[in-house]
Amino acid sequence: MTATALQFKDWMGQVQAQMESALSHYLPASTHIPERLHDAMRYSVLDGGKRVRPLLVFAAGQLVDAEPQRLQAVGAAVEMIHAYSLVHDDMPPMDNDVLRRGKPTVHIAFGEATALLAGDALQTAAFDVLTASTLADQPQDQLKMVNILARASGSLGMCGGQGIDLYSVGQALTLPELEHMHILKTGALIRAAVLLGSYCGTPLSDEQRTDLDHYAKCIGLAFQVVDDILDCEADSATLGKTAGKDAANNKPTYVALLGMKGAKQKAEELKQAAFTALASFGEKAQLLHALAGYIVDRKY
Ligand code: GRG
DSSP states (O other), X not given: OOHHHHHHHXXXXXXXXXXXXXXXXXXXXXXXXXXXXXXXXXHHHSSOSOOHHHHHHHHHHHHTTOOHHHHHHHHHHHHHHHHHHHHHHTSTTTTOOSEETTEEOHHHHHOHHHHHHHHHHHHHHHHHHHHSSOOSSSHHHHHHHHHHXXXXXXXXXXXXXXXXXXXXXXXXXXXXXXXXXXXXIIIHHHHHHHHHHHTSSSOOOHHHHHHHHHHHHHHHHHHHHHHHHHHHHHHHHHHOOSSHHHHXXXXXXXXXXXXXXHHHHHHHHHHHHHHHHTGGGGGGGHHHHHHHHHHHHOOO
């Protein structure tokens, strides 16, 4: 491993540790009544996950010299939305999964009604954190941040993407349709994480914001392409299948549409496009650059 790669790994470890404490701080304590609901919320968020979205918040914060406390709050808000989406996605009417991050899913551990409530409460807790303290220099910027997170999470963002996914089961999606679904389902929150981090410090110019947004769109889509590749590889290894669980469940994937080689090439192209979008930021975009590499080259 090179010195730069080691420094990046150290930085990731530090942000992940900071986020664990920040999330624990912002989530209601288990001792609050109703304890069962707060236990379920904490169970779904703490002690697990790569924290990719908070890492992006911090990396974008570096561009604008943002204060760590602001980035922790914003990272916590985004991670709470992410956790809520996983809790609901795992439930029987959606993916019906029994394991997440190596432990029983929330509805298995706490029951379906509590899982539903925990997801709902995590969603509103995110907006509580995003509005409870000053996170941008200008009040209108903080208002914009609330709007960015709401848009990215709702029916024009993540929920909309999940809807397209649900309604397309058993249908043959074209590549543009698959791409549209993932830009919303996974990409919208990743894009929001990058933009939100950039609102926490010195304002960017419109041109810089456009470049940053382009970077965020590329890595948001790359994240899903790589997720499909990893799913397919894991399922091939354990089940001896070549198409992966999603394809076996009749869900469209990049690997099914492009083949493994084509999907890997697509991820590489998106990474290069993300790098290009960062060119004008120079040294300040080092962490965003490294994160694009991490997202595309990760092994889990
Ligand atoms: C139910 C409203 C609602 C939305 C669900 C994002 C989503 C929409 C569902 C997740 C389904 C899924 C597993 C998609 C694949 C990509 C993805 C988001 C993987 C999980 O994210 P990671 O890898 O997870 O960042 P960790 O555990 O590291 O936090």
